[in-house]
Amino acid sequence: MAWRGCVMKWTKTEFLRFSNTTARSTRLNPHNQQRCGFRREVKRLETKKGNATQETKPTPSETSTPGPQPPPKVPWPTLFKPLLFTVGFTGCSFGGAAILQYETRVQNAKDEEESEKLLQGSQDMAYWHDWWNKLSGFQQQLILLLSAADDFWSSLTEGQRTVTGIIAVNAVVLCCWRIPSLQRSMIKYFMSNPASKTQCLPMVLSSFSHYSIVHMTANMYVLWTFSTGIVSLLGKEQFLAVYLSAGVISTMVSYMCKTATGRFHPSLGASGAVMAVVAAVCTKMPEAKLGILFLPMITFTAGHALKALVAIDAAGLILGWRLFDHAAHLGGALFGIWYMAYGHKLIWRKREPLVKLWHDMRSPGAGGKGPAP
Numbered sequence: 001m002a003w004r005g006c007v008m009k010w011t012k013t014e015f016l017r018f019s020n021t022t023a024r025s026t027r028l029n030p031h032n033q034q035r036c037g038f039r040r041e042v043k044r045l046e047t048k049k050g051n052a053t054q055e056t057k058p059t060p061s062e063t064s065t066p067g068p069q070p071p072p073k074v075p076w077p078t079l080f081k082p083l084l085f086t087v088g089f090t091g092c093s094f095g096g097a098a099i100l101q102y103e104t105r106v107q108n109a110k111d112e113e114e115s116e117k118l119l120q121g122s123q124d125m126a127y128w129h130d131w132w133n134k135l136s137g138f139q140q141q142l143i144l145l146l147s148a149a150d151d152f153w154s155s156l157t158e159g160q161r162t163v164t165g166i167i168a169v170n171a172v173v174l175c176c177w178r179i180p181s182l183q184r185s186m187i188k189y190f191m192s193n194p195a196s197k198t199q200c201l202p203m204v205l206s207s208f209s210h211y212s213i214v215h216m217t218a219n220m221y222v223l224w225t226f227s228t229g230i231v232s233l234l235g236k237e238q239f240l241a242v243y244l245s246a247g248v249i250s251t252m253v254s255y256m257c258k259t260a261t262g263r264f265h266p267s268l269g270a271s272g273a274v275m276a277v278v279a280a281v282c283t284k285m286p287e288a289k290l291g292i293l294f295l296p297m298i299t300f301t302a303g304h305a306l307k308a309l310v311a312i313d314a315a316g317l318i319l320g321w322r323l324f325d326h327a328a329h330l331g332g333a334l335f336g337i338w339y340m341a342y343g344h345k346l347i348w349r350k351r352e353p354l355v356k357l358w359h360d361m362r363s364p365g366a367g368g369k370g371p372a373p
Helices: 002-027 030-056 080-120 125-133 137-155 158-176 180-189 201-208 213-234 236-261 271-284 302-319 326-346 352-362
Strands: 289-291 299-301
Touching: 080 201, 080 236, 080 352, 158 201, 158 213, 158 236, 180 201, 201 236, 213 236, 213 271, 236 271, 236 326, 271 302, 271 326, 289 302, 299 302, 302 326
Parallel strands: none
Antiparallel strands: 289 299
């Protein structure tokens, strides 16, 4: 039994030695050592680099570059130039309208004289019948098409014919907004902003500028609806002067409100000028019945409509609504009311000296002061 105990003791000792040798050989495997050692070295290098980076990173006090600078302060815009431009442009608009009315009357008188001479010296119907038969089929169709267009143009009222040109200009500007190469120029000249470097010229051009088709359609529809009434009250020349002046004056009011509140955001659209037209018609004909396009069963008087529009824009201006330029709307409406109440007497009825001066300059009996008509 003693030898058996010695054998078991020796076997157990050898088994322990073998186990230790196997574990040691496994730890010393070159492949395992290279893999684990590589990982350890990478970690050590990254740690050293991280420590070096942290050690070499300068403190904010040691850096020479300053910290983040505050945004530059926007200089507060001055409205002296826009105010002078508004006064000058308004005066030139009414002066040009007075001269245009004079020239239109002179041209109409000449056209009547020429039409009378043509009727007196016209040939019989056989001459025109032979002339028509000598034309080709394409020429006859073209003449018939032009005749139909002329009949349609003649069926329009004078106010509708006048605002057709305004609508055409707005449509052209709307197409220009879709041209990528013109975007910078359109933003510079066709959007009004008191904080912009270009302040004066956009006051006029922005009144013919719409970026949205819906916006332009709404404004031009209202202008088309009230065109007959406003032109019948003022005449086309005076209407053009009021429309252009209202666009600039409404933008000036918008400039003043934006500068006072510090909200310098751009604006565009003919809403200010259109509001002046609506206010002028409603002031002169307060009992006229108006309706809504898609709700014809709802009617109201022009006076009540004007009061509601002014109240809405005044509330939007006070409460700071930014859906529309309520300051421009309110400025255009107040200008239309003022012009029909006082401006017509103060401005348009005192145009005779300017017209007489223009007549003396262009008439042949002015002593060589101007060219003959």
